[in-house]
Amino acid sequence: MKVIKFGGSSLASAAQLEKVLNIVNSDDDRRFVVVSAPGKRDAKDTKVTDALVKYYKAYIAEKDVTENQNWIIQRYRDIIDELKLGQNILEKITKAIIDLANLPIDNNRFLYDTFLAAGEDNNAKLIAEFFKKNNLNARYINPKEAGIIVTSEPGNARLLPSSYDKLEELRDSDEILIIPGFFGVTADDQICTFSRGGSDITGSIVAAGVKADLYENFTDVDGIFAAHPGIVHKPDSISELTYREMRELAYAGFSVLHDEALIPAYRGKIPLVIKNTNNPSHPGTKIILEHTSHSAPVVGIAGDNDFVSINISKYLMNREVGFGRKVLQILEELNIRWEHIPTGIDDMSIVLRGRELTPIKEQEIISQLTRKLEVDEVEIERDLSIIMIVGENMKSHIGVTSKAAEAFSKKHINLEMISQGSSEVSVMFVIKTEQEKDAIRALYQTFFKAKD
Structure with missing residues (x-):
C-alpha cells in the first residue's frame, strides 16, 4: 500500500495531470494521493498559492478583489476545460474562491491560512473529478474527515497524536482517496496550515497514519543529487539515503524535501522515495532507516x-x-x-x-x-x-x-x-x-x- 504525493509543478496544467493519472493508474497499490496547489507552468507564470496571497492582501486592505478572484478561477478553468470536466466542478471551485471574500477579517487568526489552503483544497476536488471521469474509483476527502486534526497554531500547525487512530481507519477504504496537502483542521473547525513544505508534511502524516509500505513523493527532478546541480555540473544522483542523512542535507540547503516533512514517516518507519513526475521510470532516491548496501563515506x-x-x-x-x-x-x-x-x-x-x-x-x-x-x-x-x-x-x-x-x-x-x-x-x-x-x-x- 502506497501513499503518493504530487508537488505543484506536477499539477500545473492539464498535460501534467494526464501524467499524474498514468502514474496512479500504473500501480494498484497507490491508494492515497496527496496534492499541492497548481504550480508554475513556466518561469514567468504565477503559482496559485502566490495568487491567493495577493488576493488575501487585497481583501484585508478592503480593495476590489474581482481581478484576483478572476485570475485564480481562470487558472482552474483552463485545466478543467482542457480535461473536459464540465461545469459542475468549475462552479464548485468558483464559489469556494469567491466565498473567501465573505470571511470575517477582524479577530480572525486563521484567515490567512484559510486563503492559502484554498489552492490545495480546490485542486484536490478537481483531481478527484478528473480521476472519476477516467474510471478510477476515486474520492476527494477533506482533512477533517481524513482525521488530520491539528493544533491551533496558524502557519505552524502540528498534528494531534490522537489523529493517527482516525487516519488508520482510512486503510479500510476501497477507494483512491484524494487528500489536499498543506493544512489540517483544528478541533473547533478552523483551517490551519503546516509550515514550509506543508504538502510534504501531509503526505508524511498520511503515510505514517495508514501504515503505508511506501511513501512516494513526486516532484520535477530525478531524485536527490550529491550536490546542487546549479553549482556542480551533472552531479551524481543518490540512489539511497538514510533519514538522518536526508535530515542533515535538508537542513543545509537541499530544497527537494523540507526536513520537517521527514518526521512522521521517520517515526512510522515508512520508506520514502523521491521520484520525477516527468520521468516516472527513473528509480529516484529512496530514504530509509539504514543503508541496505555499502555506501561511500560522503553521500x-x-x-x-x-x-x-x-x-x-x-x-x-x-x-x-x-x-x-x-x-x-x-x-x-x-x-x-x-x-x-x-x-x-x-x-x-x-x-x-x-x-x-x-x-x-x-x-x-x-x-x-x-x-x-x-x-x-x-x-x-x-x-x-x-x-x-x-x-x-x-x-x-x-x-x-x-x-x-x-x-x-x-x-x-x-x-x-x-x-x-x-x-x-x-x-x-x-x-x-x-x-x-x-x-x-x-x-x-x-x-x-x-x-x-
Whole structure:
C-alpha cells in the first residue's frame, strides 16, 4: 500500500495531470494521493498559492478583489476545460474562491491560512473529478474527515497524536482517496496550515497514519543529487539515503524535501522515495532507516547562506559556572533561536540564521553581554555560509575531515569554524558566503568523480 504525493509543478496544467493519472493508474497499490496547489507552468507564470496571497492582501486592505478572484478561477478553468470536466466542478471551485471574500477579517487568526489552503483544497476536488471521469474509483476527502486534526497554531500547525487512530481507519477504504496537502483542521473547525513544505508534511502524516509500505513523493527532478546541480555540473544522483542523512542535507540547503516533512514517516518507519513526475521510470532516491548496501563515506554535500555569528571572548570563561546558560538566556528572552555553538577555552561563537538578528536585537545582545556578563569582546560577524559533508559511514573512515580541509586549502578558502556532532553523520564548515560555491565544488571534486 502506497501513499503518493504530487508537488505543484506536477499539477500545473492539464498535460501534467494526464501524467499524474498514468502514474496512479500504473500501480494498484497507490491508494492515497496527496496534492499541492497548481504550480508554475513556466518561469514567468504565477503559482496559485502566490495568487491567493495577493488576493488575501487585497481583501484585508478592503480593495476590489474581482481581478484576483478572476485570475485564480481562470487558472482552474483552463485545466478543467482542457480535461473536459464540465461545469459542475468549475462552479464548485468558483464559489469556494469567491466565498473567501465573505470571511470575517477582524479577530480572525486563521484567515490567512484559510486563503492559502484554498489552492490545495480546490485542486484536490478537481483531481478527484478528473480521476472519476477516467474510471478510477476515486474520492476527494477533506482533512477533517481524513482525521488530520491539528493544533491551533496558524502557519505552524502540528498534528494531534490522537489523529493517527482516525487516519488508520482510512486503510479500510476501497477507494483512491484524494487528500489536499498543506493544512489540517483544528478541533473547533478552523483551517490551519503546516509550515514550509506543508504538502510534504501531509503526505508524511498520511503515510505514517495508514501504515503505508511506501511513501512516494513526486516532484520535477530525478531524485536527490550529491550536490546542487546549479553549482556542480551533472552531479551524481543518490540512489539511497538514510533519514538522518536526508535530515542533515535538508537542513543545509537541499530544497527537494523540507526536513520537517521527514518526521512522521521517520517515526512510522515508512520508506520514502523521491521520484520525477516527468520521468516516472527513473528509480529516484529512496530514504530509509539504514543503508541496505555499502555506501561511500560522503553521500552528499550541501550549502546554505545567510548565517551570522556572535563571537564572544572572556578570560577564564571556562571557570565561570553558568556562563553558557546566561548567554542563551539572553537569546531566549529576545526570542532568538540559535543553530550552532562552537567553543574554545575563553571564547564562544553562536551561529544564527541571519533573519533572527534584527538591528535592535543586535544592539540589545551586545549591551547585555557587556553589562551583565562583562565579556572582554563581542563581535557580530555576517555573510557566513554553512557547508556540510554528510554520510553515515564517515565515522568508520579515517581522514574524511582532513581531505575536506585540504580541498579548501588548495582553493584558498579560509575556514571560520568546524563542528561535528557526536553521531558523526555530518561535518559542518563555516566560511564566508562569497566562497560558498567554490567550496562546494572543491569538496565534490575530492569526494566524487568530477565530470567534464
